[in-house]
Amino acid sequence: MVTRNSQENPQTRCDLCGSSDHHLILDRGRFNTPLQVVTCKRCGLVYLTYDRSPEELERFYRNEYRKQYGHMVAMPGWKLQSKQDQAERRWSALQAYVPKCCHLLEIGCAEGSFAAIAQAHGCVVSAVEVEPALARHAQSLGVMVYVGMFEDMRFPLHTFDVAVCFHILEHTSSPTAFLHRVHQALCSDGLLIIEVPDLMHPYGPLSHYFQLPHSYYFTEVTLMLLLRKVGFSPCHSELVQDKDRRIVARKTGGNPELGFAKVGDDWRAIYNHLHSYQDSYVPPSPRLQELGHRGIKRLFGAHYGNKIIDKLIKIKRWITQKK
Numbered sequence: 001m002v003t004r005n006s007q008e009n010p011q012t013r014c015d016l017c018g019s020s021d022h023h024l025i026l027d028r029g030r031f032n033t034p035l036q037v038v039t040c041k042r043c044g045l046v047y048l049t050y051d052r053s054p055e056e057l058e059r060f061y062r063n064e065y066r067k068q069y070g071h072m073v074a075m076p077g078w079k080l081q082s083k084q085d086q087a088e089r090r091w092s093a094l095q096a097y098v099p100k101c102c103h104l105l106e107i108g109c110a111e112g113s114f115a116a117i118a119q120a121h122g123c124v125v126s127a128v129e130v131e132p133a134l135a136r137h138a139q140s141l142g143v144m145v146y147v148g149m150f151e152d153m154r155f156p157l158h159t160f161d162v163a164v165c166f167h168i169l170e171h172t173s174s175p176t177a178f179l180h181r182v183h184q185a186l187c188s189d190g191l192l193i194i195e196v197p198d199l200m201h202p203y204g205p206l207s208h209y210f211q212l213p214h215s216y217y218f219t220e221v222t223l224m225l226l227l228r229k230v231g232f233s234p235c236h237s238e239l240v241q242d243k244d245r246r247i248v249a250r251k252t253g254g255n256p257e258l259g260f261a262k263v264g265d266d267w268r269a270i271y272n273h274l275h276s277y278q279d280s281y282v283p284p285s286p287r288l289q290e291l292g293h294r295g296i297k298r299l300f301g302a303h304y305g306n307k308i309i310d311k312l313i314k315i316k317r318w319i320t321q322k323k
């Protein structure tokens with residue numbers, strides 16, 4: 001279990017606007033881990049107030065993350081199928097933005113389903129994945145995968161037509177620095193496709209939702225603002241499966257002088273929204289079995305639904321063994 005004293009190396013400056021003025025939202029996260037989840041009083045960005053070195057991050061994602069957070073260490077068949085289905089849904093929603101035969105970079109390709117589909121449709125794909133077992137799986141699908149952290153890769157500048165990162169930005173130690181590097185890797189007027197959990201649509205109780213691996217929690221407003229600061233012009237935004245924010249943005253020039261206090265989120269509205277969500281949250285019913293796997297995923301979304309299904313399978317197996 002990775003734990004961290006939140007007083008150690010406190011990250012007191014907001015990565016989006018630079019302010020150090022923040023308000024506490026919650027002090028416990030998943031697995032009852034002590035966390036300081038705060039919202040910036042200037043721009044509304046929600047983040048954890050501690051810093052992790054790039055070396056610590058790499059060690060964690062290479063060795064611990066998938067074990068602790070239950071993401072496909074053994075990769076059961078139904079989970080792999082669910083990842084494949086998700087990749088196909090993403091491709092059919094996004095292919096209109098992806099030019100034919102383009103150079104596409106996927107950062108954090110996991111098991112490689114999306115990268116393999118893009119490649120099958122004629123894209124020249126390069127991918128990055130820090131977790132070796134997942135990278136090997138992606139390589140077995142024929143994808144060119146660089147194993148390690150994107151921040152450590154030395155890609156030639158201005159090379160890629162499209163950069164894709166699904167659920168990566170919230171894990172980075174500095175979203176601004178990460179997006180600067182993506183910006184550099186893209187050719188002029190290159191396209192960024194990005195997906196993160198949408199803070200305004202949390203899944204599960206907040207004590208489950210907030211977690212050590214997610215250092216940043218974006219709303220549509222703060223994600224758009226970050227993109228504009230770094231030099232992307234958003235051209236499409238949608239809520240996916242009632243929990244994730246997907247944005248497509250074109251590379252332009254950066255604007256670090258945005259009026260963050262005026263165009264950001266109101267931190268009081270964020271605070272009140274999260275606490276009213278927490279107060280009205282109803283735990284899953286013990287009669288979930290009756291819904292079936294499809295019904296559960298439809299009701300809770302793929303991410304949380306798959307976790308519930310995983311638990312139900314374990315309970316069923318335990319009951320069978322007892323008989």
Ligand SMILES: [Zn+2]
Pocket residue numbers: 014015016017018019040041042043044045260
């Ligand atoms: Zn801020």
